[in-house]
Amino acid sequence: MHRSTAHCIKDLERSGQLVRIQREVDPYLEMAEIHRRVFAAGGPAILFERVKGSDFPAASNLYGTIERARFIFRKTIKRVQALIALKADPSQLFRRPSSGFYALRGALHALPRRTVGAPVRYRRTTIDRLPAIQSWPMDGGPFITLPQVYSEGRRAGLMQSNLGMYRVQLSGNEYSPGEQIGLHYQIHRGIGVHQTEAMERNRPFPVSIFVGGPPAHTFAAVMPLPEGVPEVAFAGALAGRAFRYSLDRWKDEKGHRVRQVVSADADFCITGIVEPDL
Numbered sequence: 298m299h300r301s302t303a304h305c306i307k308d309l310e311r312s313g314q315l316v317r318i319q320r321e322v323d324p325y326l327e328m329a330e331i332h333r334r335v336f337a338a339g340g341p342a343i344l345f346e347r348v349k350g351s352d353f354p355a356a357s358n359l360y361g362t363i364e365r366a367r368f369i370f371r372k373t374i375k376r377v378q379a380l381i382a383l384k385a386d387p388s389q390l391f392r393r394p395s396s397g398f399y400a401l402r403g404a405l406h407a408l409p410r411r412t413v414g415a416p417v418r419y420r421r422t423t424i425d426r427l428p429a430i431q432s433w434p435m436d437g438g439p440f441i442t443l444p445q446v447y448s449e450g451r452r453a454g455l456m457q458s459n460l461g462m463y464r465v466q467l468s469g470n471e472y473s474p475g476e477q478i479g480l481h482y483q484i485h486r487g488i489g490v491h492q493t494e495a496m497e498r499n500r501p502f503p504v505s506i507f508v509g510g511p512p513a514h515t516f517a518a519v520m521p522l523p524e525g526v527p528e529v530a531f532a533g534a535l536a537g538r539a540f541r542y543s544l545d546r547w548k549d550e551k552g553h554r555v556r557q558v559v560s561a562d563a564d565f566c567i568t569g570i571v572e573p574d575l
Contacts, residue, residue: 455529508563
């Protein structure tokens with residue numbers, strides 16, 4: 298199964314489901330308009346090889362059709378379906394013993410695994426070098442699209458975590474360039490509940506933003522999962538490989554212990570603290 302965005306792109310290209318745009322494309326409005334037109338036409342995935350103002354390429358429309366999404370997860374989708382169905386109705390194990398086999402294979406990869414050598418740490422960059430995609434003229438600034446935003450609440454641990462997809466604004470408003478970014482989310486969402494818990498305890502609220510990585514991680518961040526199924530577990534089952542992570546630990550200026558989770562296989566990881574007075 299796909300271990301990275303790059304691996305997924307190669308797979309789609311081999312099967313004729315991806316096109317490369319080799320000329321320079323402006324992330325201010327132009328890139329989004331190309332994407333919208335290709336998506337509306339039911340077209341292929343896109344790799345923008347040269348993004349104006351950025352050191353990195355950008356992929357788009359990977360999941361633009363149901364057929365392509367099924368193709369991407371073709372090797373693991375049955376295991377995940379069986380695992381979720383079995384959790385919702387354990388009696389299926391007796392009615393359909395074969396479902397237990399698929400569920401077991403999915404469950405083997407559902408538990409996150411801590412690792413020391415996280416590939417995402419091999420190189421460093423700065424926020425201003427990322428593709429600064431602005432889709433509409435009236436947007437407050439450029440955004441990261443399809444981010445995976447990770448947070449933990451009062452009960453620390455990956456199996457109690459939230460991995461959601463919330464808008465990440467890279468610049469604009471009154472942000473300090475290169476030092477602050479904006480997170481747009483509703484307070485009743487998982488990350489909002491975690492922030493409220495941190496504020497009530499007068500504790501720092503660390504958040505990690507993962508971009509790219511295995512397609513299953515992106516998909517997991519938007520899935521309406523049953524209660525008690527963490528997104529990182531679903532991501533591992535769908536990827537056919539455990540969600541791999543490393544930890545950063547330190548103490549803030551008040552002496553509070555802070556732990557920050559880093560997705561080992563993400564293409565990019567942005568870590569920071571949500572300021573309590575915002």
